[in-house]
Amino acid sequence: MAEKPQHFDPLDPAQAERRAEARRRLDEIDPAKQPGAALKDPKRKDWFEAVYALSDGDAVKVPWGNLAAHPYLLDWLARNPALNGLTALDVGCGLGDNAAALAEAGAKVTAFDFVPRAVEWAANRFRDKSIVFRAADLFAPPPEWLGAFDLVHETYTLQALPAEILPAARKALADLVKPGGRLLAIARARDEAQEIEGPPWPLARSDIEAFAENGLVLESLEDIPAGVTPSRHWRAVLRKKL
Structure with a gap:
């Protein structure tokens, strides 16, 4: 090994x-x-x-196994420190670094991936953190998760999915957010007319704005040029209507 x-x-x-x-x-x-x-x-x-x-x-x-939280998540957490006691869900947790960053920021974190091997790996890495790691499917989550989280975070989950199931993925994410809660989404970005070959499939602005169909209001959308990462990114914060 x-x-x-x-x-x-x-x-x-x-x-x-x-x-x-x-x-x-x-x-x-x-x-x-x-x-x-x-x-x-x-x-x-x-x-x-x-x-x-x-x-x-x-x-x-593991292509995304950098053993460090995503820099745009860390930057957002530094700018938004008031997470103490809030419930947070980390979607597609992989090896667990983003979930650990949310926990270190004070959130009560649940993290999931639909690959059990990934969940086991993450749980073993962060045994000392109060994180609930579970194997689960975004499209069929445990019923008790629906509308349960103050903050739902996803990095690179949407961009890993083909366009045909993006609407269902957006609805599934929105359904997990508590009324008044927020969704934080980080993804590679593209222009509307830009042709892409994936995966991954970078998102267009309209892909983010389409969350409005699921009761989420766009609070901020940052268009981050390549620099810290090799490619352009979106960082979006959306709030669920009360």
Whole structure:
């Protein structure tokens, strides 16, 4: 088994090569990367399970396994410190770093992923945190989660889904937010007319604004140019109507 790093360093040649090789291997088995192939499972569950199964416990081989919270989430938390005691849900938690950042900010955190191996990995990494990790499906969440959270956070979940199920994903996210609560969404960004080949599929502004169909009001939408990350991003905050 490969030595497990404490963080992913893209400037480390050995780590960069392991990630690039894993990315090539995963692209070869990703149905969404095959030209003209129909996606029998738009949620791509088999592929996500393969990511963790093929990693051999090496986070570097997980394309999003940077072993650090997303910088745009950390920046938002620094600007919005009043999370003490609020309930927060981390969607698609992966290896758990974003959930840990929310917990460190004072929130009562539940985090989920639909790959049990990822959930187990995250729970083992953050045993010392008061985080509830669960295996669950965004499109069929536990009933007690509906309308239960002051803050729902998702980073890179929507952009991993094809356009045909984005409306259902937006509704599923909105349904988890408590009336008066907020949704924080972070994703790669694109222009409306820009042609894209995914996955991932960067979101257009209209993809964010469409949350209005599910009772969410856009409070802020930041268009963040490449710099801290290699690509342009959206950071959106939406509030659920009372």
